[in-house]
Amino acid sequence: MYKLEMQDISYHYPSSQSRSAGIDHISLQIPAGEFCCLLGPSGCGKSTLLNVLAGLNHPQSGRLLIDGLVVNGPGLNRAVVFQHYSLFPWLTARQNIVFGIRQSGQLKDRREQQRLASHYLEKTGLSHAADQYPGSLSGGMQQRVAIARALAMNADILLMDEPFGALDPRTRAELQLLLSRLCQAQQKTVVFVTHHINEALLLADRVMIMSPQQLATILPVTLARPRHPETLLADPAYPTLRRQLLSLFYHQVADELSEDASL
């Protein structure tokens, strides 16, 4: 039985808001504990697919199964991190995390909730900013809070929609390593949307490449963990994989390629 399974799912936006691409008859299976990257150019339906998994988009056909059970709508078995930071601006970093913990219903005692929040604030290197409001935090810091909140909610499945897309390269590298370490330690099942090949290779157990509205190819990434940008370069399998991904990708993402090579 798979942790997460999509059976022949289609979702199309009503024509009035056709800004985003839909998805067409997609099936995929993700086993428990797998870090799966969804790679594709902008506007191919990656975010739509992720929103279907999150339960925000209700598919017009097909079924979504988690642990073998059909689900409709959002649920506490999935935590979501968006590209925009999605924190509540009227709550401090700590209060945002506590909000998530309360929602998840795992701890009733207020002190326990605070302690868990402190634990994740520390893990994400936010202890000094715990009592600041999101408005006074940088983008990287806000995204740390969002990740801390998602992890603190203790969901088995983590859905991330280009979470580092709006960050500068240095912050991005830091957060990639942080996320990789935390997910590895907690055995999360992750679906991670990105359009950066390097990011996918650093994080993923499996890369799924999307072409418009469809899943094109699935490629297992067998690089040893823990991975680090520098040690990856020394891995003999890395150049082969990267070349493979690039060639698979070439027709669709000429633009993204040049951007990716410079990173």
Added chain:
Amino acid sequence: MKYGYSLVTGLYLLAISVVWLVPASRSLDSPLAYLSLLSLIELAFLISYARHHQKSSLLLIWDILSRLNLTHPVLLPPPENVFHVFITQRRLMIQGVISSLKLLAAGTGLALITGVALGLPVGWIPRLRQVVLPIANCLSPIPPLVYTPYVVAVMPSFKAASIFVIFCAVFWPTFQNMAYRAGNIDRRIIQSAQVMAVSTPGMLFKVILPYCLPGIMASLNGSIRVALLCLTGAELLGASSGLGYFVKKYSDYADYTKVIAGIILMGAVVTLLISLLRRLQQVLVRWQDN
């Protein structure tokens, strides 16, 4: 700043000596209240270094004019007499302030609760919004002052009438603001609440309400002035106590000393109320300043 400081202190000393040294040519009450006000202003200035010399000099001009018998003794009584009213009439004044503030609190509280409670669902549910908002847009621009005399005449008691008028002054801006902000809430905030499986009541009170709070506070800041305006207006028409009543009662007797004192009291109460509200706003929507 140093110049301003010496100017104010000089004016203060001048005002004090004028009060003591220049014998008044007409009957005066005790200058105690007036002198203590002057001292208070001076003290406030010394503490805060704010620019109070304008107020002080305004008082001084008034003082000198009345001392030189340039003003009409009935229409513009000397400041000593006006401020002495605060001592002789303090019971009636305190009573007036309390009864006015009670009505204001009742009307405003009621309007805030219903405005938020109705504005939330109307803003949040599109179909309701389409039906209700046009009606609200038609009713809300009518200034409450227009129907104040009618309401006072129609309502069973003055209390009910003034609460109703205040209610109307605060309800519409709150309701409209709430409905507008709840309807235009950032979709990303809603989405992140949805993926955390926030229930419908949670969505309304833990997400949309705090999101709308700055708008409510901002509209309250304006509407409370209108509410005060309507309240004192209503009190002029048919009250038996209150700030407006105080002024009305003594102007009927052409006792303008007490009328001026009443007006000054009203100004002080309004200023205090609005600055309190502003302080409250700063505490409640601290997150917005960042």
